[in-house]
Amino acid sequence: MKKLFFLFLITICFNCSDNVPVNNCFSGITMNAIIDLSLPEFSGLLVPGGESQNTIQGRNIFIFRTGTNGYKAFDQQCPERNCNSLMTLEGVEIVCPCDGKKYNYLADGAPIDSEGCNALMYFVTPINSSQLRISR
Numbered sequence: 001m002k003k004l005f006f007l008f009l010i011t012i013c014f015n016c017s018d019n020v021p022v023n024n025c026f027s028g029i030t031m032n033a034i035i036d037l038s039l040p041e042f043s044g045l046l047v048p049g050g051e052s053q054n055t056i057q058g059r060n061i062f063i064f065r066t067g068t069n070g071y072k073a074f075d076q077q078c079p080e081r082n083c084n085s086l087m088t089l090e091g092v093e094i095v096c097p098c099d100g101k102k103y104n105y106l107a108d109g110a111p112i113d114s115e116g117c118n119a120l121m122y123f124v125t126p127i128n129s130s131q132l133r134i135s136r
Helices: 002-015 040-046
Strands: 032-036 051-056 059-065 071-075 088-090 093-095 102-104 121-128 131-135
Touching: 032 051, 040 051, 040 059, 059 131, 071 121
Parallel strands: none
Antiparallel strands: 032 131, 051 059, 059 071, 088 093, 093 102, 121 131
16 A cells, blocks of 8 residues: 555656746746836836836846736747847737747737747736736
8 A cells, every 4th residue: 555655646746747838949047026016117017908118137028917917028039049139019919020920928929820939928926016026
């Protein structure tokens, strides 16, 4: 019985997942920042549908308010490995200027043509009514 329990425990430990989306086009990028929505550079996030483009911990980031309490954040680095230009915003699409590829921020940064990597998404967690945590 002990062997069966031990085997079951080992199986569970090695099959667990952390549910973090994998993006093989970006590696080694981490983020753990708290932003204050009362600062002028984040004023666009005070209304639903608002957005903000900021440099946080050395990364150029788009932050979008997707509803009353929903937020999404994406890195402006193009997933194309040979591109040094920052992506731009056109409506609900983030566009890579090097190859013209478009990503939908409402669909977690998925490419419009469904080919290749997603735009690099950060996790946004509201801390209170005036602070957000941006992490990866």
